[in-house]
Amino acid sequence: MLSPLLQVDPEVFDAISSEVRRQQTTLELIASENFVSLAVLEALGSVMTNKYAEGYPGARYYGGCEWVDVAERLAIARAKEVFGAEHANVQPHSGTQANMAVYFAMLEPGDTILSMKLDMGGHLSHGYKKNFSGRAYPAVFYGVNRETEQIEFDEVRALAKEHRPKIIVCGASAYSRIIHFSRFAEIAREVGAYLMADIAHVAGLVAAKLHPDPVPHCDVVTATTHKTMRGPRGGIILARQEFAKKVDSQVFPGMQGGPLMHVIAAKAIALKEAMAPDFLTYQEQIMKNARALALGMENRGYRLVTGGTDNHMVLVDLSGSGLTGRRATELLESVDITVNKNLIPFDQKPPSEASGIRIGSPALTSRRMREPEMDLICDLIHKTLTADKDQAVHAKVKIQVRDLCEAYPLYQRSYHM
Ligand code: DSN
Numbered sequence: 001m002l003s004p005l006l007q008v009d010p011e012v013f014d015a016i017s018s019e020v021r022r023q024q025t026t027l028e029l030i031a032s033e034n035f036v037s038l039a040v041l042e043a044l045g046s047v048m049t050n051k052y053a054e055g056y057p058g059a060r061y062y063g064g065c066e067w068v069d070v071a072e073r074l075a076i077a078r079a080k081e082v083f084g085a086e087h088a089n090v091q092p093h094s095g096t097q098a099n100m101a102v103y104f105a106m107l108e109p110g111d112t113i114l115s116m117k118l119d120m121g122g123h124l125s126h127g128y129k130k131n132f133s134g135r136a137y138p139a140v141f142y143g144v145n146r147e148t149e150q151i152e153f154d155e156v157r158a159l160a161k162e163h164r165p166k167i168i169v170c171g172a173s174a175y176s177r178i179i180h181f182s183r184f185a186e187i188a189r190e191v192g193a194y195l196m197a198d199i200a201h202v203a204g205l206v207a208a209k210l211h212p213d214p215v216p217h218c219d220v221v222t223a224t225t226h227k228t229m230r231g232p233r234g235g236i237i238l239a240r241q242e243f244a245k246k247v248d249s250q251v252f253p254g255m256q257g258g259p260l261m262h263v264i265a266a267k268a269i270a271l272k273e274a275m276a277p278d279f280l281t282y283q284e285q286i287m288k289n290a291r292a293l294a295l296g297m298e299n300r301g302y303r304l305v306t307g308g309t310d311n312h313m314v315l316v317d318l319s320g321s322g323l324t325g326r327r328a329t330e331l332l333e334s335v336d337i338t339v340n341k342n343l344i345p346f347d348q349k350p351p352s353e354a355s356g357i358r359i360g361s362p363a364l365t366s367r368r369m370r371e372p373e374m375d376l377i378c379d380l381i382h383k384t385l386t387a388d389k390d391q392a393v394h395a396k397v398k399i400q401v402r403d404l405c406e407a408y409p410l411y412q413r414s415y416h417m
Helices: 004-008 010-025 038-044 066-083 095-106 132-136 153-163 181-191 203-207 241-251 261-273 277-299 325-334 362-366 371-387 391-407
Strands: 087-089 113-116 139-142 167-170 194-198 220-224 235-239 313-317 340-342 356-360
Touching (some): 010 391, 066 087, 066 261, 095 132, 095 235, 167 181, 325 356, 325 371, 371 391
Parallel strands (some): 113 167, 167 194
Antiparallel strands (some): 220 235
């Protein structure tokens, strides 16, 4: 039988089939990407997408919500259990929207945010001037120490004392070291600020207790479910009970209308998967693989920002290689290795060029690759970057990439694939 999608829309069918092939045949090293389980995929393609459910379980503005209520209640209960949180809201469509709801709940327009600078590892939604967060709220930024390239708590404290922010935001998108939530909490207490942790990147490591836990130290914690958590694309908010009502009312009706119930069902599944024993093994392997990537790149002569990694990502400084991050990304893409260009601390180059690349281990760990494969991948990266325009070398690397992808197959059982 022909797939309904193929019959209705061969162009989109073709785009999806080609994307499946791209994911199967490339080495995915983007630190924020992952491959969801077939169970999560099934929920994302389910009839729950048909349902309007504005409101919360048991208190909706539409009839017929009994089954979406089951899914949302499961997601909420599991989020609270996985992260040990007093309250969870699983409706934000993304991490940025989770952050927006928190700001709406805790700040008035004009209140100051203190957060990590975007070009030192922070995130757009932490007060960047072109993002809603920087337009609605004055933002002051801490960076990293020039020598250690790590967060400097004396700087955070001094800025907090000078600017008296209403909220301190900790958490990063391009930072390969531990975030010490307890130290941020001390400073927040000293200046009477709220503390929010955005653990979008390290949520899976936190859930597995391999990274310090923000929940006891923060008023509110936001996360995405699609990075190390290996769930559907989306956001969640964890909060102390005292902020529960405020947060909920700012997600809906404050910021969003109807929740994406198929995504919420998929979040429930991913959270159940996070409670299974092999999730811990998976997260441990993510960290081992990131350390293997760090070692592999260092052994081949590359400088790593901060000198290494404590989590799932490595920032590689390419300024000694004569390549920009953009050029390296293009070269690697030509041999089917996917990374992203990334600014390094105190970068002299603009973001469109950048002096570094960010590489991460979650996606390839989901394909069950381990340390020897990470070392081989570093070799392939090094060969590609040093061969520059040598087509013969690139062709050889491409074959090795294909062999590796075939040895660690992805999505072999789904009807689409
Ligand atoms: N775009 C994400 C990342 O790549 O880190 C953050 O939202």
